Amino acid sequence: MGRAYGRGFRNIEGIVANGRETPVKIPLPDESVDVGWFSDVLHDGYFEQDEQKEKLLRDVRRALKEDGFIAVHPVHMEKERLKGIIRTAGFYLEEEYQEVVLFHGNEFHEGQIFKFGKHAKHDT
Secondary structure: OHHHHHOOOOOOOOOOOOOOOOOOOOOOOOOOEEEEEEEOOOOOOOOOOHHHHHHHHHHHHHHEEEEEEEEEEOOOOOHHHHHHHHHHOOOEEEEEEEEEEEEEOOEEEEEEEEEEEOOOOOOO
16 A cells, blocks of 8 residues: 555555455445456465365445445465456456566566456447
């Protein structure tokens, strides 16, 4: 949050969830979020069972606005398995970005980002 605020971003709000277990419910109202960002979160180190990951993602989906989406930087997990879990939670893969420069763990590196929408986009 300090980096975002220091660069002039004032429309970002951080929420810290504390507790003994990794949270699977987020304290936000229905359809109140434009974008969800997941980097180095959706893996077995935090969520031992895929059902826990799905439960969190369903709650994020509930909090997303109608045209909202999530962006996922997959770390420490097989990418196809992760995409399957996200789809099971009700999201639709819209786009994959390859060789994106990301800041992770105090360093820059190339990675991927998956963009998942709340609803499938249909050509008309």
